[in-house]
Amino acid sequence: MAQNRREEIAGFVVTAEQMRHIEGRVFVAGMPVAALMEKVAGLIVRRIQVYHPNHSLRVGIIAGSGHNGGDALVVARELHFHGYDVLIYRPFSKLKELTSQHFQYAKNLGIPCFDDISALKDCDLIIDGLFGFGLERIITDPVATAINQLNQWSKTIISIDLPSGLHTDTGEALGIAIRATRTFCLGLWKLAFLQDQALEYIGEAELIDFDLPLTDIKAVLGDQPNIRRITPEFALSHLPLKRPPVTHKYKQGHLLLICGSHKYAGGAILTGLGARASGVGMLSMAVPESLKDILTAQLPEALIIGCPEETGAIAYLPETIELSDYSAIACGPGLTKDASSVVQSALNSTIPLILDADGLNILAQLGTIPTLSQRQAPTILTPHAGEFKRLFPDAPDPNKDRVNAVRKVSQHGAIVLLKGARTAIADHSGSIWIIPESTPALARGGSGDVLTGLMGGLVAAASTRKMPIENIVASAAWWHATSGILAAQERTELGVDAFTLTQYLISVLR
Ligand SMILES: NC(=O)C1=CN([C@@H]2O[C@H](COP(=O)(O)OP(=O)(O)OC[C@H]3O[C@@H](n4cnc5c(N)ncnc54)[C@H](O)[C@@H]3O)[C@@H](O)[C@H]2O)[C@@H](O)CC1
Ligand SMILES: Nc1ncnc2c1ncn2[C@@H]1O[C@H](COP(=O)(O)OP(=O)(O)O)[C@@H](O)[C@H]1O
Numbered sequence: 433m434a435q436n437r438r439e440e441i442a443g444f445v446v447t448a449e450q451m452r453h454i455e456g457r458v459f460v461a462g463m464p465v466a467a468l469m470e471k472v473a474g475l476i477v478r479r480i481q482v483y484h485p486n487h488s489l490r491v492g493i494i495a496g497s498g499h500n501g502g503d504a505l506v507v508a509r510e511l512h513f514h515g516y517d518v519l520i521y522r523p524f525s526k527l528k529e530l531t532s533q534h535f536q537y538a539k540n541l542g543i544p545c546f547d548d549i550s551a552l553k554d555c556d557l558i559i560d561g562l563f564g565f566g567l568e569r570i571i572t573d574p575v576a577t578a579i580n581q582l583n584q585w586s587k588t589i590i591s592i593d594l595p596s597g598l599h600t601d602t603g604e605a606l607g608i609a610i611r612a613t614r615t616f617c618l619g620l621w622k623l624a625f626l627q628d629q630a631l632e633y634i635g636e637a638e639l640i641d642f643d644l645p646l647t648d649i650k651a652v653l654g655d656q657p658n659i660r661r662i663t664p665e666f667a668l669s670h671l672p673l674k675r676p677p678v679t680h681k682y683k684q685g686h687l688l689l690i691c692g693s694h695k696y697a698g699g700a701i702l703t704g705l706g707a708r709a710s711g712v713g714m715l716s717m718a719v720p721e722s723l724k725d726i727l728t729a730q731l732p733e734a735l736i737i738g739c740p741e742e743t744g745a746i747a748y749l750p751e752t753i754e755l756s757d758y759s760a761i762a763c764g765p766g767l768t769k770d771a772s773s774v775v776q777s778a779l780n781s782t783i784p785l786i787l788d789a790d791g792l793n794i795l796a797q798l799g800t801i802p803t804l805s806q807r808q809a810p811t812i813l814t815p816h817a818g819e820f821k822r823l824f825p826d827a828p829d830p831n832k833d834r835v836n837a838v839r840k841v842s843q844h845g846a847i848v849l850l851k852g853a854r855t856a857i858a859d860h861s862g863s864i865w866i867i868p869e870s871t872p873a874l875a876r877g878g879s880g881d882v883l884t885g886l887m888g889g890l891v892a893a894a895s896t897r898k899m900p901i902e903n904i905v906a907s908a909a910w911w912h913a914t915s916g917i918l919a920a921q922e923r924t925e926l927g928v929d930a931f932t933l934t935q936y937l938i939s940v941l942r
């Protein structure tokens with residue numbers, strides 16, 4: 433597939449309903465359903481043979497009543513012809529017409545078929561064709577018990593389209609779901625693949641493209657799809673990698689970080705190191721007076737502004753600071769909840785503002801929605817799920833359908849970046865960007881501080897370029913996650929402390 437098709441296809445995300453509409457257009461245009469199923473199953477078989485080339489394997493096929501089951505039965509037949517030892521488990525008696533035909537043919541070929549999953553107990557590999565994007569309700573017995581049994585065996589399981597049991601859009605397990613080793617998502621990425629709660633069921637995910645025409649995809653999703661997976665090409669195109677030969681430090685942006693306290697001096701350093709890696713032209717840091725020396729030692733290129741302090745936190749910003757002198761402010765890491773006046777000052781500014789950590793907790797105390805309605809310039813909030821709930825107590829649970837949660841709150845004017853295994857970003861128009869790959873190595877104190885500094889630097893640097901601020905935010909989050917992935921590859925998932933992460937920000941770009 434041409435590289436640019438691959439990149440374009442990888443950026444789309446669909447709900448079950450959108451997938452149904454797109455496929456419907458293909459059938460209306462003349463592609464027979466059976467032909468498409470044959471094509472899809474053929475592509476699946478090819479991928480299976482890449483991972484499991486040993487043809488003496490015993491393969492257990494689970495076939496549901498719909499076309500996911502149809503896919504699985506075609507796979508069963510083809511693997512059988514390739515010499516694999518194939519068994520079929522069929523829990524449902526009533527099958528869709530096409531699925532029923534494939535079942536009949538498999539049976540007449542002499543492939544053993546059972547209505548009890550224990551018949552698959554000695555298989556080396558399981559192919560899950562129970563449900564795809566047609567799953568519409570909680571799974572009940574006897575199938576629920578069968579799935580539970582299957583999960584106990586902890587065998588290698590390859591799921592077709594989705595791990596059976598997952599809601600296509602929210603990624604929620606409807607009662608129970610198959611824990612797949614690997615999932616082949618068909619045609620276009622389903623929204624479930626970008627929901628934190630689905631990840632433990634999906635295993636390794638890969639997309640199988642079966643040539644859905646871009647015209648049909650765009651006819652349903654629109655030219656500017658509402659939800660996008662951040663691809664490397666998109667992210668890199670928004671980073672200030674190419675510096676014009678004629679430039680000076682202020683053209684590359686001037687960021688003001690407001691961070692740190694006696695209790696959290698390290699947070700200020702990590703935020704500063706994240707900002708350094710962004711390439712921002714000038715970096716200023718407002719920290720409590722008593723941290724000035726340590727910050728200067730760590731970040732000699734930064735202008736460190738010592739602020740009056742009370743109980744170890746910044747009491748207020750000195751008069752010398754004129755907020756409009758900066759191209760962006762990032763405020764919050766390590767402030768503690770006692771720094772509310774400085775957060776209030778930042779909120780009163782007329783330049784782009786990123787709020788994180790205690791900046792968010794203080795915003796929640798001030799009253800999120802009324803305070804945001806007063807903002808005169810772009811505001812970016814970077815909560816994790818806990819901070820999210822404090823900011824927006826009435827919003828949907830961010831640990832459930834996080835895409836829906838972040839979309840719902842973006843109507844209040846701020847760009848909201850909900851951190852997690854799959855970070856989701858929504859802008860005030862309700863457009864969503866999702867970082868599709870990350871690493872649990874980042875789930876450690878301090879890595880969020882690094883993101884705040886990195887993002888602040890990029891937003892400050894972008895102020896001189898006409899670029900939608902939400903694209904910069906999405907690229908910063910992609911850069912942060914990708915650095916974590918590289919660091920984890922080189923140092924294992926235990927070796928990515930926040931300081932180490934800052935050291936990978938530049939190398940990952942190379
Ligand atoms: N539409 C098409 O022609 C194509 C679809 N494809 C495959 O077909 C799948 C979609 O097919 P379907 O729309 O038939 O849906 P599914 O194959 O996901 O099956 C859903 C079937 O299970 C039943 N069902 C739903 N929830 C249930 C529950 N909780 N307990 C018991 N039964 C339940 C439904 O009534 C339906 O018959 C895709 O995931 C993909 O694997 C691909 O082959 C591409 C072509
Ligand atoms: N399971 C996970 N997989 C990938 N990334 C994660 C996971 N959990 C957290 N993260 C990322 O790690 C960072 C944690 O940030 P945060 O919770 O703010 O930590 P801190 O405030 O201690 O710096 C965020 O960028 C988040 O997206």
Ligand SMILES: [K+]
Pocket residue numbers: 500560561562563564591592593594595596
């Ligand atoms: K499936």
